[in-house]
Amino acid sequence: MDRTDIEDGLQVGALPQPTLSKIATINLQLFADPDKTEKATPRKRQKAREEGQVPVSREFISGLGFLFVAALFLFTGKTLLNALIDGTTATFEISDTDIRTFEDFLIYGFKPFTSAFMSVSILVLSAAFFSLIIGLLQTRFLFTLKPLKLDLNRLNPITGLKRMFSLRSLFELAKAIVKLLIVGFVGYSVLKGNFQKIMVTADSSLIDGALLVWSTFTELIIKCSIALLVVSIADYYFSRYEYEQSIKMTKQEVKEEFKEIEGNPEVKRRQRQIMMQYAMHRMMQEVPEASVVITNPTHFACALRYDPEKDFAPVLVAKGVDRVALRIIEIARENDVPIVRNPKLAREIYYTTELGDAIPEKLYKAVAEILAYVFTLREKRESLK
Template sequence: VLGPRFASGMHTVFVEQFSLKREDIFDTNAMLAHLVNALSEALFMLLPFFGVMIVVAVLSSVALGGFNVSFEAMQPKLSKLDPIKGMGRLFSLKGLMELLKSLGKFLLVGSATVALLSASSDELIGLSDLDVDIALREGMYLVAWSALILSSTLIVMALIDVPFQLWQHRRDLKMTQQEVRDELKETEGKPEVKGRIRQMQREIAQRRMMQEVPKADVVVTNPTHYAVALRYDPDRMGAPIVVAKGKDLVAANIREVAAAHDVPLVEAPVLARAIYFNTELEQQIPAALFLAVAQLLAYVFQLRAYREQGGDIPTPPQEYQVPAEVQH
């Protein structure tokens, strides 16, 4: 596409810049002006080729890795002048591979160039015997074919180098097992630290739970292994909620706090286990336990009335209506 324009331009440059007057040959300023004009016109003719190369370079980069503009590589860094690091990069495996690739490219392009010169030597020598127009046309023909063949060698190198670069990039992104462990430690923390954090979280949650025990209406016990604290406000709650629960040592702490704050303790092993295993903290008891807990609260309210007003001592329920599907 650009060949005819380039050939015409070269013809103009040769005709105009090599047609000299006798006095210009001995005039330094005139010869310098001819040289500047020749270089300017040649550069102007080469601009389309440079534009094509820039477009191809940008498109190839975008095709491989997307559009990414970064000026970080252009920033001056004194570390790049470190001779020790430079020698390390030079004698590293990556540096050796880059050296081998550069040698391979040089040998491939050099071999193609030598072959072209050998095959076209007679034609190149014969250009001096031809007219200017014919010589330019034949010369452009040789240049075009040479550029095509050399470009083909570059394409061959790209087909080899690009997959290798992608493979090397993926390999460099991979981490060793030690790097994975180090990263996990940095992101998630050491196992012993995480264990300590979980322990502290449990202690904080337990202290917060113990602060709710004095507000409970009743604590149901196993009597030793399980303890569940319930609170019920008919005006605000649709059903009783569990404010604290625990087993073994935690259950003992709940019983101790409840006793210290005059919260009724009721032994109901089946009901205590059913509430413990079927209800989470700050949640309402399941509907299957409504009847059993209603029996319990009725006794608790009777006990509270007895403490405040006296009278007959209420008797706790002998059996709670706990469905079999929620028993444990």
């Protein structure tokens, strides 16, 4: 097996095939495909994001939104309460002579509560804006219209029934029940702890009773919002876990993606073979122009070219081991290129010099002696002719 085969084997073999034992293993994840055992690649995550598939916890958005509203109530509640009390008082002070038409009823009935309506509107809009920001932060400001594309499968009643009675629907129902139980327990605890205060309001003035009720109501929403936040944080991490499971890939999908990005290993192997053959062919074309071939004698062969008018030092034009070395020697003999056996020097040149480079300075003396010997023989041959 040559180096190309080894590299190819590493590329393909790095992605193990799914085994029957893994496929047969019981998967304990709620919504994951048992065949999808590999983490999503960055490319898969990017594609999912482009399709609008991102981890989003609605419970987290609603939990933080409710906590935000509770905080606003805590700081602005008394102002809103005073506005409601003033409006109620003003309503009771309206006389029958002031209301003659339905328009008068609307004016005198709603005008005292204008300040309260404005406070509630600002509260609602602030909560909506806050929830929007939380949602955008969860999706990292993703905006796409792809999820809104028409999908006829969504209109299929059979598909709708499957969704209604699916494992996910049962899980969402169970989650809603758990949330209701937690919030209900917290609300019950608050109301039970303030029961005596609430009962006193029957004998209190309007303002004192309203303040007692408002105090209880504020405590109720603060504690319920904290309970919801705890539930929503758990749901947030679960939604991320569920998202990771949903975008997992099978080993075959990872292999296919790898082929798309890196190219088909078989095609790449063929390309490398062609490139190596081309490089080998070019190298062999340089051998006839060499000044000398230094051998090991059969395991290594290095062809050197030296032209005093062009080359500063001898240049390596071809090298090889085993079969390539034998081919270099064969071409050298066919073209009457001198062949010198010097195992140590042949190995030194092979390991220290790249094709097209001049030999290292430390080898100058040894190569110069060989070239001097070769040039002397060449001169003697020419003189005999």
